[in-house]
Amino acid sequence: MPHGPVRAHWPRPSAWPVWVVPLLVLVLEFFGTMAAQHGASGDGSPNRGDGWGHGHGWGDGSAGYGITHLDGIGYTILFGGPALLLLRRRYPVFTLATTGLLTGLYFLRAYPYGPAAAAVGIAMLAAIAAGHRLVTWAGTAVAVSVYFGLTALIGVPFPERGTAGGPFPVEEPSIGGVSFVVGWSLAVLVTAELVRMTGQRAAERARTRAEEERRQASEERLRMARELHDVLAHNISMINVQAGVALHLMDGDPEQARTALAAIKEASKEALTEMRSVIGALRAQGETAPRSPTAGLGRLDDLLARARSAGLAVEAETAGEPRPLPAGADLAAFRIVQESLTNVTRHAGPGPVTARVRIAYRDREIEVRVEDDGRGVSLLDDHPGGSGIRGMRERAAALGGTFEAGPRAGGGYAVRATLPLTGEPPDAAEPAEPADAADAADAADRGSGEGAPAERGSQ
Incomplete structure (x- = not known):
């Protein structure tokens, strides 16, 4: 079946090479921090004014804020966070903990505000996507609490940020600062949860599609097993009967032999042709469709001719107006008639036997009736029945x-079988097939062609 054009789309971030996201974060953090450092103090030195840059300010003249200019430690932190993200897929919890420590150290050193927290945000996303939800939520809450608790102890007034002595000239916590950090953390966590749920739904859809494909493949194997059974049972039965006739007449009547x-020869050729048609369904994707005709009532005359060539007298009758039927x-x-004639050939017994085939076309259904006047199956036959009758019943x-x-x-x-020509088959009427094609073949082997007292089947 032809498909519509496939739209090009970007692969999901989880399918990107592991270094792509760290590289993007590194570019964002470096250039963003350089811009923040330049804008924090107009002359490029730490703001030593009142904290809002009465003496120094932003490039546009607005007030700046005090900072510690990036030094060796600052650049190490700035490059270390993105570098640690290379481990986020294999060690998500370790990556989250270390990037969190580096981010906390960055702000404790009072380096410029900017996108320095991008690395820890990506680490939070990766940890939750990997399933470490409790660790991420609890760890974030603990880290934020410890950070603000520590800044409350060692922090300096905001105007002195970055200018006070000591290794950690961080400002004291404020309502605005706490609200911003808590809000940012919650936004990242909620986004990570949404990403995780989206990924789970996508994985579930993929599993459902895979299960549906496996189910369809299994049903197709079972259908082909049934088709092969019907084809082989009919033609091999004909070959068996004719071989017996040939052996019996070889010396006395060579012409009849x-x-x-x-x-x-004709029956074996037909068997090979139909087997190719059935097995052709296994062709690789992209190969052309089989060119041989599909079995159906359009080939009924050929089927009856083969039965007559096997020595069976066959009478055919058609009622109603023949017309194309659903596949x-x-x-x-066709298979019900084929299987029924096979049963007659194998089980009707010696002597002249006549089979009567009647096809009745009606408005909403078609009736198939096959009768014979043979002796039928012996009531003393204790062999298990074959799978021919069961196969016909399951088809109907x-x-x-x-x-x-x-x-x-x-x-x-x-x-006698009645097949509807409209509507969908009910769910409850699914055939009770064997588990796979091998089981179907085993079932066919167990049914050696012998009938039961009430129903007879063929191989």
């Missing part, structure tokens, strides 16, 4: 139809 051998009903009707049930099979009152056997 020649006819039987010709029928064997499922068409195939099921899968389409929402009905199926009946059993001995006739006056002798012989009768099969």
Whole structure:
């Protein structure tokens, strides 16, 4: 089936090489921090005014704030955070803890405000996406609390930020600062949770698609097993009967034996053709569709001719106006007739046997009836029944139809199936197939072609 054009799209960030995100964060932090440092003090030196730059200010003349200019420690922290993100997929908790410590140290040193917290934000996203939700939420809460508790002890007034002596000239906590940090942390955590849930839904959809593909593949294997059973059972039965006839007449009537051998050749050729058609469904994607016709009532005459060549007298009758049928009903009707004639050939017994095939086309359904006047299955037969009757019943049930099979009152056997031509098959009518194609083959092997007293089947 042709598909519409595939739209090009960027791969998900999780599919990017591991170094891409750290590189982007490094560029953002470095240039963002350089811009923040330049703007914090108009002359490029620490702001030693009143904290809002009465003597120094932003490039546009607005007030700046006090900072500690980036030194060796500052650059190490600035480059170390993105570098640690290279470990975020393999060691998410370690990456979160170390980037958090570096970020806290950065702000305790009173370096310029800017995107220096980007690395720890990415680490939080990675940890939650990896499933470490409790550690991330609890660790963030503890880290924020410890940071502001520490700044409350060692912090200086905001005007003295970056200018006071000591290694940590950080400002005292304020309502605005606390609100901003808590709000930013919650925003990152909530975003990470949304990303995680989106990823889980995408994974669930992928699992559902994979399960559906496996189910469809299993159903296709079972369908092909049933098709192969029907094809082989019919044609091999014909070959078996004709081989027996040829051996019996080889010496006494060579011409009739020649006819039987010709029928064997034709039946084997038909079996090979249909097997190629069924197995062709396994062709690789992109190969062309099989060119041989699909089995259906359009090939009914060929089927009846092969049965007659096997020595079976076949009478055919059609009621109603023949017309194209839905593919499922068409195939099921053909296989039911094929399987029924195979049963007649194998089980009707010696002597002249006549099979009557009747196809009745109705407005909303098609009826298939096959009867014979043979002796049927012996009531003393203690072999288990084959899978032919079961296969016919399952074909009818899968389409929402009905199926009946059993001995006739006056002798012989009768099969009757009614297949609807409209509507979808009910869910409850799914065929009880074996677990896979191998089980189907085992079931076919167990049914050696012998019938049960009430129902007979073929191989």
